[in-house]
Amino acid sequence: MDTLISIGEKARIASTFLGKLGTIEKNDALTSVANAILQNKIYIVEANNVDIENAKRNGMKPALVDRLTLTEARLNGMAEGLFQLVGLEDPIGEVISMKKRPNGLIIGNKRVPLGVIAIIYESRPNVTADAFGLCFKSGNAVILRGGSDAIHSNIAIVKVITDALNSVRADTNSIQLITDTNHEVVKELMHLNKYIDVIIPRGGAGLIKTVVENSTIPVIETGTGNCHVYVDESADFEMALDIIYNAKTQRIGVCNACESLVINKAIADAFIPKVIDRLSEKNVEVRGDELSQTIDSRVVLASEEDWGKEYLDYIISIKIVNDIDEAIAHINKYNTKHSESIITKDYDNSQKFLNEIDAAAVYVNASTRFTDGFEFGFGAEIGISTQKLHARGPMGLKELTTNKYIIYGNGQVRP
Amino acid sequence: MDTLISIGEKARIASTFLGKLGTIEKNDALTSVANAILQNKIYIVEANNVDIENAKRNGMKPALVDRLTLTEARLNGMAEGLFQLVGLEDPIGEVISMKKRPNGLIIGNKRVPLGVIAIIYESRPNVTADAFGLCFKSGNAVILRGGSDAIHSNIAIVKVITDALNSVRADTNSIQLITDTNHEVVKELMHLNKYIDVIIPRGGAGLIKTVVENSTIPVIETGTGNCHVYVDESADFEMALDIIYNAKTQRIGVCNACESLVINKAIADAFIPKVIDRLSEKNVEVRGDELSQTIDSRVVLASEEDWGKEYLDYIISIKIVNDIDEAIAHINKYNTKHSESIITKDYDNSQKFLNEIDAAAVYVNASTRFTDGFEFGFGAEIGISTQKLHARGPMGLKELTTNKYIIYGNGQVRP
Numbered sequence: 001m002d003t004l005i006s007i008g009e010k011a012r013i014a015s016t017f018l019g020k021l022g023t024i025e026k027n028d029a030l031t032s033v034a035n036a037i038l039q040n041k042i043y044i045v046e047a048n049n050v051d052i053e054n055a056k057r058n059g060m061k062p063a064l065v066d067r068l069t070l071t072e073a074r075l076n077g078m079a080e081g082l083f084q085l086v087g088l089e090d091p092i093g094e095v096i097s098m099k100k101r102p103n104g105l106i107i108g109n110k111r112v113p114l115g116v117i118a119i120i121y122e123s124r125p126n127v128t129a130d131a132f133g134l135c136f137k138s139g140n141a142v143i144l145r146g147g148s149d150a151i152h153s154n155i156a157i158v159k160v161i162t163d164a165l166n167s168v169r170a171d172t173n174s175i176q177l178i179t180d181t182n183h184e185v186v187k188e189l190m191h192l193n194k195y196i197d198v199i200i201p202r203g204g205a206g207l208i209k210t211v212v213e214n215s216t217i218p219v220i221e222t223g224t225g226n227c228h229v230y231v232d233e234s235a236d237f238e239m240a241l242d243i244i245y246n247a248k249t250q251r252i253g254v255c256n257a258c259e260s261l262v263i264n265k266a267i268a269d270a271f272i273p274k275v276i277d278r279l280s281e282k283n284v285e286v287r288g289d290e291l292s293q294t295i296d297s298r299v300v301l302a303s304e305e306d307w308g309k310e311y312l313d314y315i316i317s318i319k320i321v322n323d324i325d326e327a328i329a330h331i332n333k334y335n336t337k338h339s340e341s342i343i344t345k346d347y348d349n350s351q352k353f354l355n356e357i358d359a360a361a362v363y364v365n366a367s368t369r370f371t372d373g374f375e376f377g378f379g380a381e382i383g384i385s386t387q388k389l390h391a392r393g394p395m396g397l398k399e400l401t402t403n404k405y406i407i408y409g410n411g412q413v414r415p
Numbered sequence: 416m417d418t419l420i421s422i423g424e425k426a427r428i429a430s431t432f433l434g435k436l437g438t439i440e441k442n443d444a445l446t447s448v449a450n451a452i453l454q455n456k457i458y459i460v461e462a463n464n465v466d467i468e469n470a471k472r473n474g475m476k477p478a479l480v481d482r483l484t485l486t487e488a489r490l491n492g493m494a495e496g497l498f499q500l501v502g503l504e505d506p507i508g509e510v511i512s513m514k515k516r517p518n519g520l521i522i523g524n525k526r527v528p529l530g531v532i533a534i535i536y537e538s539r540p541n542v543t544a545d546a547f548g549l550c551f552k553s554g555n556a557v558i559l560r561g562g563s564d565a566i567h568s569n570i571a572i573v574k575v576i577t578d579a580l581n582s583v584r585a586d587t588n589s590i591q592l593i594t595d596t597n598h599e600v601v602k603e604l605m606h607l608n609k610y611i612d613v614i615i616p617r618g619g620a621g622l623i624k625t626v627v628e629n630s631t632i633p634v635i636e637t638g639t640g641n642c643h644v645y646v647d648e649s650a651d652f653e654m655a656l657d658i659i660y661n662a663k664t665q666r667i668g669v670c671n672a673c674e675s676l677v678i679n680k681a682i683a684d685a686f687i688p689k690v691i692d693r694l695s696e697k698n699v700e701v702r703g704d705e706l707s708q709t710i711d712s713r714v715v716l717a718s719e720e721d722w723g724k725e726y727l728d729y730i731i732s733i734k735i736v737n738d739i740d741e742a743i744a745h746i747n748k749y750n751t752k753h754s755e756s757i758i759t760k761d762y763d764n765s766q767k768f769l770n771e772i773d774a775a776a777v778y779v780n781a782s783t784r785f786t787d788g789f790e791f792g793f794g795a796e797i798g799i800s801t802q803k804l805h806a807r808g809p810m811g812l813k814e815l816t817t818n819k820y821i822i823y824g825n826g827q828v829r830p
Contacts, residue, residue, distance in 0.1 A: 016747075016771075019770075019771070020770070020771070099792065101790070101791075101792060105781055105785060107791055107792075114803050114804075115773070115803065193627070197803050197804070198803070198804055212608070212631055213631045216627055216628045218633065218634070218802060218803075218804040219633070220804070236826075239826040242826065242828055243826065243828055245828075246828035246829055247828075250828070250829055332431075354821045355434075355435070356431075356434070356435070358530070359819070360819065360820060361819075361820040361822060362819060362820070362821055362822065363822045363824060364822070364823050364824060365823075365824040365825055365826055365827075366520055366822055366823075366824025366825075366826070366827040366828075367824075367827060367828045367829050369828070369829035370520060370822065370827065370829055371820075375516070375829070376516075376522055376820070377514065377516060377522075387612075387633060388529050388530065388612050388613070388633075388817035389529075389612070389613055389633040389635070389804060389805040389817070390804045390805040392817050392818050392819065392820075393818075393819075393820045402803040402804070402807050403807050403808075404774070404775065404776075404777060404807065404808075405775060405776040405777070405786075405791070405807075405808045406769045406777055407776060407777065407778045407779070407781055407785065408779050408780075408781075409778060409779060409780040409781025409782075410780055410781075411651075411654040411657065411658065411780055411781070412658075412780075412781040412782060412785065413657055413658055413660075413661035413662075413665070413781075413782045413784070414661055414665055414782050414784035414785055414790070
């Protein structure tokens with residue numbers, strides 16, 4: 001297998017090739033790749049079966065085996081994702097601004113690819129094709145390091161992609177998979193500053209923490225979401241119940257699911273029994289502070305640890321607060337800067353919440369579940385950034401680009 | 416002295432305060448600080464004298480002693496910089512985009528402060544006031560770690576600033592100086608992810624490398640510039656000579672100075688003696704490849720190391736290439752992604768250079784010395800980013816901000 005340095009060098013060369021490709025050429029290649037995935041479904045499913053058998057033998061939990069599984073429908077979805085990318089506007093080459101300076105210099109700011117992006121991800125093999133498609137359309141070469149559980153699936157998907165790229169004479173090193181499953185490889189990868197411009201970890205909190213703490217390459221942190229819904233004194237109860245039920249239970253294992261409720265004290269007596277009733281339809285365990293326990297005996301006493309926890313499960317916490325300032329302080333202290341929502345009829349409180357909550361997405365009267373590239377209308381998504389540098393919130397094609405100043409002169413020198 | 420964690424906590428609180436400040440309040444505070452600097456020139460100069468005496472006693476080179484020195488004129492300039500910031504548009508609160516989705520959600524993207532910025536810098540004490548001003552106007556709290564050489568100057572400047580902030584009832588922790596000169600403190604600072612959003616090193620290559628390699632906080636890399644001027648076959652010689660002379664000698668110790676010439680072979684015989692004549696006016700040493708040495712015996716033979724070197728001195732390297740493709744390949748291999756210029760009359764070559772050079776600023780027929788926030792019309796500058804993430808090129812107020820999605824709903828839940 002290639003050494004990491006050789007993979008880095010090849011990616012660098014491929015990125016130069018990709019930076020020069022026009023939109024039509026990129027779209028043609030993506031179409032070929034999508035068709036190749038449809039034509040090779042059996043080949044990919046067979047490779048995936050090897051991973052699934054290994055996973056079952058190793059005692060993987062059914063929910064994780066399900067995430068690992070590539071059905072025909074999921075492969076159709078994978079191809080569909082690539083076809084959709086073809087239809088999206090190419091972000092590369094857009095001149096965002098251009099101004100003439102008093103000395104006659106014309107200074108423009110143009111959108112260009114980042115260069116080489118490394119993505120470290122866990123067991124879902126469909127990320128392989130999604131990440132390739134987004135990076136390719138935005139003119140970036142990608143180096144992928146998937147989970148060892150999905151290694152056969154990933155090798156098969158990458159082979160189908162590179163064969164298709166080869167058939168249209170695109171640089172096959174536009175996508176490279178690191179097949180060495182040794183953990184040391186990831187450490188080395190995180191220090192390849194010479195070849196890699198950005199590293200994006202996609203997966204659990206542990207993976208993200210490891211990358212943030214060890215990478216010398218700039219990182220875009222994605223993922224963990226300890227999202228809150230604050231029910232204000234003036235909230236419409238029916239709306240609050242619908243939104244909380246949706247944000248907590250519509251899909252529990254995702255980063256934009258609600259993990260914690262913050263309830264204004266003035267309505268706590270009336271609202272808490274109702275929300276517990278509603279959540280009990282899905283057997284959600286409710287952990288709350290002492291006051292909420294005195295209001296409804298179904299509440300399990302929460303520990304300090306609960307306030308900061310991303311359960312990703314049928315569990316939710318409840319904190320009762322005296323006013324909106326206390327709600328905002330509580331949320332800003334324990335949140336992961338992902339998505340937060342207020343349910344209110346009060347104008348001032350809605351504005352205060354929007355202004356003062358520190359998070360990628362702040363909602364008034366809507367479910368936190370909407371924080372998503374597709375729901376935001378980007379047409380695609382590489383992940384949800386919870387950091388403040390470069391990109392915040394759902395990241396689409398534009399977030400995989402950088403800018404370059406282009407300056408037209410006619411002999412200017414600096415006085 | 417405060418522990419770093421206590422400094423971090425106070426900065427976090429100050430950043431919340433700053434995030435809520437209106438433009439008028441921020442401008443009033445900046446005006447007070449600028450006036451206080453003017454009123455306390457003698458106090459600051461006295462503190463600066465202690466640093467200068469210590470520096471001389473420790474054998475600091477005259478050029479560095481000069482950088483360390485705060486004259487009355489430089490203090491006037493420091494205050495002037497703050498007055499100019501008052502006049503610049505406040506970037507905070509701008510809603511960059513807002514769209515209504517088919518489900519009725521109104522999704523806006525708003526510019527907000529980064530939060531807490533740490534800046535590690537070397538001996539120039541005027542950075543203390545500049546960095547404070549930029550961070551304050553953009554709503555960020557700043558933690559400064561200056562060089563130990565300038566510690567008395569920095570303590571005095573920060574005292575003047577915080578006294579002025581106190582007088583207008585702004586949070587004095589908007590600016591905090593780390594006075595512990597122990598190197599271990601910097602290591603600890605680079606891991607305070609809980610309190611600091613971004614870290615910006617300003618100084619030499621060694622400092623920047625240390626921060627990039629050790630910080631777990633997102634870094635904006637600034638600085639080092641191995642900038643090239645490529646003289647194309649069709650170049651106007653007079654223009655090329657003026658631009659090279661300016662880019663190399665107008666100010667030698669800066670990151671946007673030219674360090675290397677790339678010359679098209681077709682004009683090498685005619686051009687090289689002329690450019691050496693011109694550069695000899697400032698006694699510039701010319702190091703070149705073998706061919707350039709055969710053309711002009713004043714050329715000292717360059718080593719491989721020369722191609723990648725940021726001299727910051729009266730030295731320049733010369734590389735002769737066969738065509739523009741070789742020029743672009745050479746520059747992209749050895750540059751630091753800062754500023755590159757082509758001198759040409761050829762349309763296709765100008766476009767090719769603009770498209771294919773990988774750098775923050777790419778010029779046609781102008782000096783690389785223009786890469787600067789003031790020259791670009793930003794009105795202020797915190798540094799020049801040579802990385803691709805978040806900001807590339809000169810960074811003004813906008814580059815010290817991030818975005819937040821604000822979403823207005825009326826009960827939407829995700830189907």
